[in-house]
Amino acid sequence: MKVVYMSMTGQTKKFVKKLEMDSLEITMSNAFQEIYEPYVVVAPTYEIEATSILNDFIETGNNQAYLKGIAGGGNRNFNTLFCFTAKDLAEQYQVPILHMFEFQGSNYDVEYFKEKVRELGES
Numbered sequence: 001m002k003v004v005y006m007s008m009t010g011q012t013k014k015f016v017k018k019l020e021m022d023s024l025e026i027t028m029s030n031a032f033q034e035i036y037e038p039y040v041v042v043a044p045t046y047e048i049e050a051t052s053i054l055n056d057f058i059e060t061g062n063n064q065a066y067l068k069g070i071a072g073g074g075n076r077n078f079n080t081l082f083c084f085t086a087k088d089l090a091e092q093y094q095v096p097i098l099h100m101f102e103f104q105g106s107n108y109d110v111e112y113f114k115e116k117v118r119e120l121g122e123s
C-alpha cells in the first residue's frame with residue numbers, strides 16, 4: 001500500500017517518514033500524475049484552495065479506483081474543524097477514515113495508522 005500525502009509546513013511529511021512505507025508527496029508539479037496501485041491519502045487540514053491538489057490527484061485518470069482510505073493531520077484547537085479536510089475527502093470519495101492525528105503524530109498514531117492499513121490489506 002502506498003501512502004500519498006501533501007504537506008505545507010512539514011508536519012505530515014514527518015508523520016509519513018515515521019511510517020517507513022512507500023510514499024508519494026503531491027505538489028503542484030505532480031498533482032495530475034497517474035497511479036496504478038492501491039494507496040491511502042494522508043491530508044493536512046487547510047482551506048480547499050490549499051488542499052485541492054489532493055482532489056486533482058484522486059480525480060486524475062483512474063486514480064480514484066485505487067484509493068482505499070484517508071487519514072488526517074490537524075490541530076485540535078480548531079475544534080469542530082479538526083481534520084475537516086480528511087473528513088471531506090472520505091465523504092466525497094466514499095472511503096473510510098483510517099485515523100486522525102495532530103501535527104506529526106505520536107508513536108501511537110504511527111502504529112495505529114499502520115494497523116489500519118494492514119486491516120485494509122486483509123479485507
Ligand SMILES: Cc1cc2nc3c(=O)[nH]c(=O)nc-3n(C[C@H](O)[C@H](O)[C@H](O)COP(=O)(O)O)c2cc1C
Nearest residue numbers: 007008009010011012044045074075078082083103
Ligand atoms: C492557516 C492554517 C489553517 C489551519 N486550519 C486547520 C483546521 O481548520 N483544522 C485543523 O484540524 N487543523 C488546521 N490547521 C493545522 C494544520 O492542518 C496542522 O498543523 C497540520 O499538521 C499541518 O500539516 P503540514 O505541516 O504537513 O502542512 C491549520 C493550520 C494553518 C497554518
